[in-house]
Amino acid sequence: MTKPPLARLPASLPDTIPFVGPEAIERRLGRPFRARLGANESGFGPSPKVIAAMADAAAGSWRYGDPENHDLRVAIAAHCGVAPDEIMAGEGVDALLGLAVRLYIEPGDPVVTSIGGYPTFDFHVAGFGGRQVKVPYAADRENLQGLAEAARREKARLVYLANPDNPMGTWWSAAEVEAFADALPEETMLVLDEAYGELAPAGTLPPIHPLRPNVLRMRTFSKAYGMAGVRVGYVIGERGAIAPFNRIRNHFAISRMGQAGAIAALADQEWLESVVARTVAARERIYAIAAANGFEAIPSATNFVAIDCRRDGAYALAVLEGLADRGVFVRKPAAPGLDRCIRVSVGPDDALDIFEAELPGAIAAADALTAKRA
Amino acid sequence: MTKPPLARLPASLPDTIPFVGPEAIERRLGRPFRARLGANESGFGPSPKVIAAMADAAAGSWRYGDPENHDLRVAIAAHCGVAPDEIMAGEGVDALLGLAVRLYIEPGDPVVTSIGGYPTFDFHVAGFGGRQVKVPYAADRENLQGLAEAARREKARLVYLANPDNPMGTWWSAAEVEAFADALPEETMLVLDEAYGELAPAGTLPPIHPLRPNVLRMRTFSKAYGMAGVRVGYVIGERGAIAPFNRIRNHFAISRMGQAGAIAALADQEWLESVVARTVAARERIYAIAAANGFEAIPSATNFVAIDCRRDGAYALAVLEGLADRGVFVRKPAAPGLDRCIRVSVGPDDALDIFEAELPGAIAAADALTAKRA
Numbered sequence: 001m002t003k004p005p006l007a008r009l010p011a012s013l014p015d016t017i018p019f020v021g022p023e024a025i026e027r028r029l030g031r032p033f034r035a036r037l038g039a040n041e042s043g044f045g046p047s048p049k050v051i052a053a054m055a056d057a058a059a060g061s062w063r064y065g066d067p068e069n070h071d072l073r074v075a076i077a078a079h080c081g082v083a084p085d086e087i088m089a090g091e092g093v094d095a096l097l098g099l100a101v102r103l104y105i106e107p108g109d110p111v112v113t114s115i116g117g118y119p120t121f122d123f124h125v126a127g128f129g130g131r132q133v134k135v136p137y138a139a140d141r142e143n144l145q146g147l148a149e150a151a152r153r154e155k156a157r158l159v160y161l162a163n164p165d166n167p168m169g170t171w172w173s174a175a176e177v178e179a180f181a182d183a184l185p186e187e188t189m190l191v192l193d194e195a196y197g198e199l200a201p202a203g204t205l206p207p208i209h210p211l212r213p214n215v216l217r218m219r220t221f222s223k224a225y226g227m228a229g230v231r232v233g234y235v236i237g238e239r240g241a242i243a244p245f246n247r248i249r250n251h252f253a254i255s256r257m258g259q260a261g262a263i264a265a266l267a268d269q270e271w272l273e274s275v276v277a278r279t280v281a282a283r284e285r286i287y288a289i290a291a292a293n294g295f296e297a298i299p300s301a302t303n304f305v306a307i308d309c310r311r312d313g314a315y316a317l318a319v320l321e322g323l324a325d326r327g328v329f330v331r332k333p334a335a336p337g338l339d340r341c342i343r344v345s346v347g348p349d350d351a352l353d354i355f356e357a358e359l360p361g362a363i364a365a366a367d368a369l370t371a372k373r374a
Numbered sequence: 375m376t377k378p379p380l381a382r383l384p385a386s387l388p389d390t391i392p393f394v395g396p397e398a399i400e401r402r403l404g405r406p407f408r409a410r411l412g413a414n415e416s417g418f419g420p421s422p423k424v425i426a427a428m429a430d431a432a433a434g435s436w437r438y439g440d441p442e443n444h445d446l447r448v449a450i451a452a453h454c455g456v457a458p459d460e461i462m463a464g465e466g467v468d469a470l471l472g473l474a475v476r477l478y479i480e481p482g483d484p485v486v487t488s489i490g491g492y493p494t495f496d497f498h499v500a501g502f503g504g505r506q507v508k509v510p511y512a513a514d515r516e517n518l519q520g521l522a523e524a525a526r527r528e529k530a531r532l533v534y535l536a537n538p539d540n541p542m543g544t545w546w547s548a549a550e551v552e553a554f555a556d557a558l559p560e561e562t563m564l565v566l567d568e569a570y571g572e573l574a575p576a577g578t579l580p581p582i583h584p585l586r587p588n589v590l591r592m593r594t595f596s597k598a599y600g601m602a603g604v605r606v607g608y609v610i611g612e613r614g615a616i617a618p619f620n621r622i623r624n625h626f627a628i629s630r631m632g633q634a635g636a637i638a639a640l641a642d643q644e645w646l647e648s649v650v651a652r653t654v655a656a657r658e659r660i661y662a663i664a665a666a667n668g669f670e671a672i673p674s675a676t677n678f679v680a681i682d683c684r685r686d687g688a689y690a691l692a693v694l695e696g697l698a699d700r701g702v703f704v705r706k707p708a709a710p711g712l713d714r715c716i717r718v719s720v721g722p723d724d725a726l727d728i729f730e731a732e733l734p735g736a737i738a739a740a741d742a743l744t745a746k747r748a
Contacts, residue, residue, distance in 0.1 A: 001556065003587040003614055004531070004563040007480045013621040021626075023440040036437065045436045054631065055429035061603040061635075062419045063410065064596075066397040091465060091605075095624050106381045127622045157378070182375065189378040213377040222438075229435040229630035231465075240377055247387040248501045250469050252395075256603035257428065257631055261435075 009107060009129050018119040022329045034327035035347065035354040040166065040196075040304045042226035043347030044278050046261065047271035050227065053264035054257040065259050067251035072259045075266045076234050081208050086236060088245040089262075091253040093195055093220045093233035096245075098124040100216055100235070101158065103244055104189050105130045110154035114142045116167065116335025118193065121160050130158075137338060140298055140306070141170040148183045155187050162193040164200045167333040167343050169300030174206040181206075181215050189241075190215045195233075198224035198272060199279050200301035211238045223303055224275055225265045231255070232262040279303050282346035289356045293363055298341070306333070306341040311370075313339030318369050322362030328355050383481060383503050392493040396703045408701035409721065409728040414540065414570075414678045416600035417721030418652050420635065421645035424601065427638035428631040439633050441625035446633045449640050450608050455582050460610060462619040463636075465627040467569055467594045467607035470619075472498040474590055474609070475532065477618055478563050479504045484528035488516045490541065490709025492567065495534050504532075511712060514672055514680070515544040522557045529561050536567040538574045541707040541717050543674030548580040555580075555589050563615075564589045569607075572598035572646060573653050574675035585612045597677055598649055599639045605629070606636040653677050656720035663730045667737055672715070680707065680715040685744075687713030692743045696736030702729050 005011065022039060026032050036043070045051075066072075069089040077084040090096040097120060105111060107129030113121060115134045125132055133154050135146040142165050151159045161180065164171035172180075181190050192215055197205045217236040222228040232254055235242065265272075286305040287297040296308040309316040313336070320332050320342050332342045344355065379385065396413060400406050410417070419425075440446075443463040451458040464470040471494060479485060481503030487495060489508045499506055507528050509520040516539050525533045535554070538545035546554075555564050566589055571579045591610040596602040606628055609616065639646075660679040661671040670682040683690040687710070694706050694716050706716045718729065 001586060001588050002560055003612065004478065004561050006477055006618055007483070007531075009480070010477045010618055010621055013618075015617060015621065017620055017625065019441045019625040021438065021441045023444060024442055027444065039438055041438060042436050045433065051432045051435075054432040054435070057603075058425045058428040058432075058631070058635075059419065061425075061428070062416050062600040064395065064413055064415060064602045067393045067395040068398055070397060070401065091624070091627055094626060098624065103380055103384045104378065106383070109381070157381075186376055187378050212375060214375050226436040228438045229431075231627060231629050238377065243389060244380055244384055244387075246391055247384055247389065250465070250472065251391065251393040252468060253465055253605060253627075255605050255629060255632065257432070258629065261432075 013126060018123060025324065025329065029324065033329040035351040036329050037345045037347050037351055037355055038329040038331040038343070039228070040223065040302070040345045041228045042223060042275060042303060043345070043351055044226055044275045046226040047265060047268040049268045049271070050261045050264045054230070054261040057257045057260040061256050063256060064252050065254050065256040069254055069259060072254070072262055075263045079266050080236055082211070082236060083239070085239045086211060086242055087234055088242045089232065089234045089254060090249060092222060092231040093193065093218045094120050095253065096218055096233055096235050097121050097191065099245055099249055100191050101125055101128050101130065102248055105157045109157045112147055112150045112154065112156040112159040114147065116333050116338045117142065117160060118162055118166055121191070137168065137335070140168045140338070141165065141172065144172060144176060144180045148180055151188045152185050155185055157187060158189050158191055159184060160191045160193065162195070164196045164204065164301035166196065166302065168298060168306045168338060169302045169304055170298065171200055171204050171301040174203055178206050181212055184214060188214065191218065192216065193218045195220045195223050196302035199276060199303050204301055208236065211236070213238045213241065216241060221262050221265055224272055226275065227261060227265060230258045230261055232258045279346050282352060285352055286344055286346065289352070289359060293359050304343050304345040306343050308341050311340060315366055315370055316340050316342050318366035319362050322365035323358060325365070326358035326361055328358050387500060392497060399698065399703065403698065407703040409725040410703050411719045411721050411725055411729055412703040412705040412717070413602070414597065414676070414719045415602045416597060416649060416677060417719070417725055418600055418649045420600040421639060421642040423642045423645070424635045424638045428604070428635040431631045431634035435630050437630060438626050439628050439630040443628055443633060446628070446636055449637045453640050454610055456585070456610060457613070459613045460585060460616055462609045462616045463628060464607055464609070464623060466596060466605040467567065467592045468494050469627065470592055470607055470609050471495050471565065473619055473623055474565050475499055475502050475504065476622055479531045483531045486521055486524045486528065486530040486533040488521065490707050490712045491516065491534060492536055492540055495565070511542065511709070514542045514712070515539065515546065518546060518550060518554045522554055525562045526559050529559055531561060532563050532565055533558060534565045534567065536569070538570045538578065538675035540570065540676065542672060542680045542712060543676045543678055544672065545574055545578050545675040548577055552580050555586055558588060562588065565592065566590065567592045569594045569597050570676035573650055573677050578675055582610065587612045587615065590615060595636050595639055598646055598653070600649065601635060601639060604632045604635055606632045653720050656726060659726055660718055660720065663726070663733060667733050678717050678719040680717050682715050685714060689740055689744055690714050690716050692740035693736050696739035697732060699739070700732040700735055702732050
């Protein structure tokens with residue numbers, strides 16, 4: 001008996017995938033990281049009320065979660081000021097991005113993204129056979145004009161924009177994002193990833209109303225709400241754009257603990273505000289650490305800071321590896337131009353203390369390695 | 375600005391979907407069910423050690439779960455007697471079924487299933503444009519000979535078999551399932567759904583070894599382990615059939631609480647054994663309740679019992695609705711022939727007490743309704 005063949009598209013996809021978790025690195029290094037500052041998680045954690053709500057829900061987990069996520073959608077809708085059928089909840093933005101790609105593209109259809117943007121979106125586009133049309137960043141920001149031009153030129157079916165952006169932490173104003181949405185051709189749906197939106201300055205997120213028929217706005221409980229490991233995200237859109245998710249989504253995918261936790265998270269806006277304040281303070285501290293080491297932080301609207309190491313990608317990679325050798329997990333952009341940076345997530349002071357203490361040694365090691373190679 | 379069009383396949387899919395959760399019925403009825411016996415959940419609950427492990431993991435949920443599910447796969451592999459790369463873990467069998475369909479079929483490809491089999495598999499096949507070739511049950515069991523003949527005739531890319539079966543609770547012996555796998559044509563992958571496997575009599579599940587290259591065996595923590603609301607399932611297969619899931623899966627989809635809970639569940643086989651014993655006893659009690667009411671239970675290898683109401687589908691539906699009116703949630707098969715049954719999940723005695731007390735009233739109501747219609 002031989003192995004039956006895969007369908008052509010999955011057969012054509014690479015086995016290498018862009019998702020190396022810190023646990024895999026820890027297993028390779030043979031020891032845990034002392035400071036986990038690489039995955040844009042919130043070291044400030046979820047609200048204690050969220051933790052309590054999830055712990056309370058654990059015993060009831062013999063039941064499937066409500067497949068309509070009714071109470072969660074009602075809570076999100078009230079929070080956002082929309083109707084429940086203008087919300088689709090899902091098992092994290094990653095899952096919702098995959099569904100959006102599947103809803104809008106067929107093999108060969110053009111999809112516009114930025115070079116060096118969120119790799120999971122690219123993973124889904126490749127996975128459904130989309131033709132990726134990529135636009136470089138300009139001055140460390142996603143290039144709105146370039147993205148809109150590419151969308152028009154290619155009659156793109158989807159264009160992806162993260163605002164604020166990952167991996168650079170930069171952002172556009174609400175007015176600029178709205179003008180971008182209005183400049184897209186009529187066949188293009190804008191996937192607007194606002195995963196970091198709660199952490200951005202006022203004036204970054206466009207108003208919710210009017211809902212635009214050509215925009216799907218993605219939000220998450222993974223970042224500011226500190227619930228990355230729970231898997232709850234949502235999309236805001238016109239109901240005609242929201243309903244089709246029901247045709248293809250995994251209806252029972254959000255756990256009962258996740259539904260309870262996300263509802264509790266929305267109810268504790270005081271916690272969110274405290275996390276935002278601590279995130280702003282931690283960004284400032286990372287800026288200062290970068291400057292004290294001769295690097296230059298790029299101002300961020302997110303829960304991480306891209307630090308320009310002021311040399312090439314190989315050098316920044318050496319700094320990252322020096323940090324890993326010293327127990328500090330950070331990540332870095334890989335795209336040309338952006339790759340001069342390392343990306344450091346915010347965290348509580350004890351984690352940043354370790355980063356601050358170990359960065360000079362990592363830099364010295366990178367300098368020595370670079371001198372040896374030269 | 376108009377709404378950008380969907381891709382052709384999702385545009386062609388129906389808006390109606392087969393997933394009405396008990397919560398939706400409760401919202402419609404305006405009151406909660408007193409006995410939840412319709413979703414094949416385990417009212418015996420997860421192990422207390424699982425509940426404790428998930429509650430303990432809640433606070434750490436600011437971190438993403440390990441995208442490789444390494445520790446979980448190692449635990450599952452040890453439990454099953456295979457290697458970790460012969461296991462793929464996922465956010466429930468529903469998600470894994472969708473991935474399997476996506477890996478093997480292209481629009482128009484033939485997929486063989488049973489009429490009245492698991493609707494979520496059919497949902498995925500439709501969602502990816504497969505051509506469904508359906509075989510009726512024979513004597514309340516999935517028809518192995520008919521399924522194999524259809525697979526050979528159609529050169530099917532996938533054939534789905536649940537053993538034990540849902541919704542009838544019937545089963546085939548391990549030897550018969552192995553002969554079925556061996557009788558499939560070389561282009562056919564068998565998706566063998568063993569979600570209820572732990573609850574079946576000895577001799578129902580084929581031995582794990584040798585792993586067959588044309589079989590993907592699906593298992594779950596949702597049924598015997600009592601963790602339906604947590605979302606953890608897995609596939610066992612040859613590593614060449616397992617690895618491609620990495621090309622398309624949602625890598626971070628299993629929550630940290632879910633990974634911790636599933637590991638704890640495997641470690642508490644004593645709990646599993648107690649659930650199996652209680653399930654067997656509850657099945658016997660449901661058989662007796664059915665007989666006492668003039669109905670006939672179909673012997674089951676699962677955590678539910680199909681009860682033949684000995685009339686047509688409309689009558690069985692009236693019994694189901696009579697139960698719902700009395701606060702008892704059960705479900706029923708919809709396929710012709712099978713629709714004469716209601717499907718009652720096992721549960722602890724207090725839930726079965728309610729079922730036993732309310733069934734005569736539901737029957738009387740159904741009898742009255744039927745007399746009125748005649």
